[in-house]
Amino acid sequence: VMNAPNSQRRLAPYKDLLKVTRETIRCAEQAVKHLKADNGGEAQRLATDLEHYIELAWRVLSQTERRVLRGESVPAPEKIVSIFEPHTDIIRKDRRNTYYGHKVTLSGGQSGMILDWVVEHGNPADSTLLMRMLDRHEVIYESYPRQVAIDGGFASKENLRLAKEKPGVVLCAVFIYLISANLQPV
Numbered sequence: 505v506m507n508a509p510n511s512q513r514r515l516a517p518y519k520d521l522l523k524v525t526r527e528t529i530r531c532a533e534q535a536v537k538h539l540k541a542d543n544g545g546e547a548q549r550l551a552t553d554l555e556h557y558i559e560l561a562w563r564v565l566s567q568t569e570r571r572v573l574r575g576e577s578v579p580a581p582e583k584i585v586s587i588f589e590p591h592t593d594i595i596r597k598d599r600r601n602t603y604y605g606h607k608v609t610l611s612g613g614q615s616g617m618i619l620d621w622v623v624e625h626g627n628p629a630d631s632t633l634l635m636r637m638l639d640r641h642e643v644i645y646e647s648y649p650r651q652v653a654i655d656g657g658f659a660s661k662e663n664l665r666l667a668k669e670k671p672g673v674v675l676c677a678v679f680i681y682l683i684s685a686n687l688q689p690v
Contacts, residue, residue, distance in 0.1 A: 564584050619641070
């Protein structure tokens with residue numbers, strides 16, 4: 505489908521793919537009925553597992569129909585990008601690269617040891633996370649860090665001003681550094 509040169513030429517292969525997917529889901533639904541008729545524990549567990557994937561497959565089918573056939577823009581929080589990890593977030597970096605996974609905010613000490621971490625939900629802007637991380641540091645360690653060095657994404661004049669206003673912070677510097685936490689670019 506993705507090898508078709510434009511959206512019009514992709515439409516027919518997408519319709520075929522959606523048709524096959526719909527048929528596959530219906531076959532899986534029939535399998536669930538047969539598994540539930542079996543009183544064995546393993547059959548019941550398999551039926552439950554299969555129902556989980558059927559529900560996700562219907563959601564993927566729906567989002568694909570909305571996006572491809574109706575031209576809708578499906579909001580990222582509604583998208584399923586992995587039926588095996590449906591909680592996976594879509595992370596867009598500066599309108600350049602798209603990653604699938606979870607954004608993690610880290611704070612570390614001079615030794616490089618991680619002092620605090622937060623697995624973010626969705627794809628919040630880095631610039632919205634600095635004050636929360638500084639305040640978390642103060643709660644955990646009962647003081648703000650003396651020095652703060654932040655990635656360029658966290659930097660704004662307002663964030664730098666607010667960081668320097670925190671009691672005990674005497675130096676705030678911006679650096680450009682990228683940590684890839686096993687995220688896969690698209």
